[in-house]
Amino acid sequence: MSTPAMPVPAPSAESSPALSEGERLINVFIAPSKTFTDLKRKASWFVPWLLLAVVSYAFIGAVAQKVGLRQATENQMRLNAKAQERMAQMPAEQRARAMEMSVMVTKVILFVVPLVALLISLIIAAVLMGSFNFGLGAEVPFGTSLAIAIYAQLPMIIKSVLAVVALYAGADPEGFTFENPVASNLGYFVDIGAHPTLHALAAAVDVFSIWVIVLTGIGFACVSKIKKSTAIAVVFAWYALYVLIFKVGPAVLFG
Numbered sequence: 390m391s392t393p394a395m396p397v398p399a400p401s402a403e404s405s406p407a408l409s410e411g412e413r414l415i416n417v418f419i420a421p422s423k424t425f426t427d428l429k430r431k432a433s434w435f436v437p438w439l440l441l442a443v444v445s446y447a448f449i450g451a452v453a454q455k456v457g458l459r460q461a462t463e464n465q466m467r468l469n470a471k472a473q474e475r476m477a478q479m480p481a482e483q484r485a486r487a488m489e490m491s492v493m494v495t496k497v498i499l500f501v502v503p504l505v506a507l508l509i510s511l512i513i514a515a516v517l518m519g520s521f522n523f524g525l526g527a528e529v530p531f532g533t534s535l536a537i538a539i540y541a542q543l544p545m546i547i548k549s550v551l552a553v554v555a556l557y558a559g560a561d562p563e564g565f566t567f568e569n570p571v572a573s574n575l576g577y578f579v580d581i582g583a584h585p586t587l588h589a590l591a592a593a594v595d596v597f598s599i600w601v602i603v604l605t606g607i608g609f610a611c612v613s614k615i616k617k618s619t620a621i622a623v624v625f626a627w628y629a630l631y632v633l634i635f636k637v638g639p640a641v642l643f644g
Contacts, residue, residue, distance in 0.1 A: 410436045417543045421604055424540060425611035432533040437540050438510075442503035448549040448570075449499045455556040456565045462488070462495045464566050468581055471643055506542075514538045517609065520623055527613035537608035544600040548573060573597050589640040593632040602628055 408416065408427045414437060416424040452461055466472050476484055498505070518534035521527040552570035569577045569592065576592025606621030613620075 407431075413437075413540070414440065414543065417540055417604065421607050422611050425537060425608040428533050428536045428540070428608070429612050432530065432536040434532075434536040434539040437543055438503070438507060441506065441539070441542060441546065444546045444549045445502050445506070448553055449502070451553040451556045452565070452567075455560075456562040458495055458499075459488070459492050460562050461565060461567070462492045464563065465495075466491065468566065468568075469643065470582060470585075510535060510538045510542070516627060517605070517624065520627070521609055521613060521615065521620070525613075525615055525619070525623070527609065527615055529609060529612055533612055534609075537605060537612070541601050541604035541608055544597050544604070548597045568592065585640040586637060589632070589636040593628075593636060598628070 405426065407430060408423065410433075413424045413427060417437075452458070456464075466476065476487060479487060514531060514535035514537070517538065518529055518531055521529055521534075548571060551573075555571055556565070572578070574592050574595035576588050576590075576594075579588040579591045581588040602624050603621055605624045607617055608620075609615060609624075610617040610620040
């Protein structure tokens with residue numbers, strides 16, 4: 390009488406081969422589930438954050454060289470009709486001082502971009518951890534949530550690289566904005582001056598933002614028992630709320 394075969398347990402994150410940092414970075418683009426599952430073993434986030442920071446500074450350097458920070462600042466101010474109107478009403482000397490101050494503020498913001506990005510990632514990680522843990526019964530530690538939030542942003546590297554290529558290929562400096570450095574969203578094709586609210590909505594339909602949302606949802610699904618579709622829906626709901634409050638709202642009030 391033969392002994393019945395015992396079922397073979399599915400490999401856990403602990404029994405799967407550990408990924409190197411390089412493999413994690415690459416797999417985000419070709420096999421994201423592998424990277425996010427590996428975060429259960431070691432929830433490190435410094436390497437992807439550092440890579441994002443380096444690429445951000447490369448992008449800023451290209452903007453400074455091919456557009457100029459003063460021109461970039463003027464372009465940003467043109468997006469705000471009320472700010473542009475206030476500047477136009479100032480005496481020439483006061484307007485010049487205000488512009489110099491705006492350029493200085495732009496320089497400071499660009500210098501601390503990686504730190505600001507990390508702060509935003511901390512907030513995103515906290516919000517999503519609370520949503521999944523308290524709303525859906527997941528048990529995702531904060532460190533893992535932060536690692537997911539940062540790894541999921543890696544597609545933005547491609548957006549920055551495309552923007553750098555466009556700048557060096559001869560993109561119009563007067564048409565450059567930090568919000569739309571490349572035509573990756575529908576807002577690129579909507580006149581913000583004529584239709585500020587529509588532009589805010591259209592800009593939210595961004596290829597890279599959607600990619601980040603999907604990756605974030607996959608990440609939380611991989612480190613919990615939540616379905617991928619459910620996890621992606623939760624992340625998308627928070628993104629939609631963010632767009633309504635911080636993009637569409639200001640466009641309606643101040644556009």
